[in-house]
Amino acid sequence: MRKGRCIVGHGQRKWCERLSPQDGIVIYAVRERLHDGPRVQAFVAIGEITSRRPHEANGIWSLKARWLSPVQPAAIHDLLDDLDLTRGNVWGARFRQPLLEIGQQDYERIGRAMGQRLADLRA
Numbered sequence: 001m002r003k004g005r006c007i008v009g010h011g012q013r014k015w016c017e018r019l020s021p022q023d024g025i026v027i028y029a030v031r032e033r034l035h036d037g038p039r040v041q042a043f044v045a046i047g048e049i050t051s052r053r054p055h056e057a058n059g060i061w062s063l064k065a066r067w068l069s070p071v072q073p074a075a076i077h078d079l080l081d082d083l084d085l086t087r088g089n090v091w092g093a094r095f096r097q098p099l100l101e102i103g104q105q106d107y108e109r110i111g112r113a114m115g116q117r118l119a120d121l122r123a
Contacts, residue, residue, distance in 0.1 A: 004064055006049065009098030011060035018099060019063055023049045024107045028076070028095060042073035043110050074113035082109055 006025060009015030019025070027045035031037045051064035080086045083106045085094070094100060102110075111117065 004050075004066065005055075005062040006047075006065035007060060007062045011062065012098075013054055013056070013061040015098050016054035016061045016063050019049045021049055021052055024104075025049060025065060026102070026107065026110050029073075030095070040073065041077065042075045043079075043114060044071070044073045046071060046107075046111050046114055046116055068111075068114075068116045071114040071116060074110055079109065079113055 006019075008019065025047055026043050029040040029042060029044045031039055045067055047065050047067035049063050050066050054061045054063055076086070080091070083102075085091065085100070085102050085106050
């Protein structure tokens with residue numbers, strides 16, 4: 001998320017190529033750091049992709065993105081009953097994938113829980 005960039009799937013090009021300009025993106029964090037640290041279990045960033053082609057630097061592929069700020073993290077446990085994405089008992093397993101497509105309603109619900117409005121991206 002630094003410098004207006006979005007890294008997906010540990011910087012693998014194939015994941016970046018699945019996204020297009022104006023695609024909304026939400027970042028979910030399990031922990032503070034990649035493999036350790038205190039649990040976060042929250043959506044921590046929201047924005048949209050702004051570039052067509054991935055960019056490579058030092059073997060890491062990324063896309064340009066516009067991030068809304070400031071945001072307040074939105075705890076997943078507060079949203080479980082409200083999101084189509086988390087219906088059922090296996091939502092945690094689904095979140096292990098590097099990239100998940102979510103519906104517009106879920107995107108907006110998550111954004112509101114983070115103190116944002118979708119219209120803020122278009123401003």
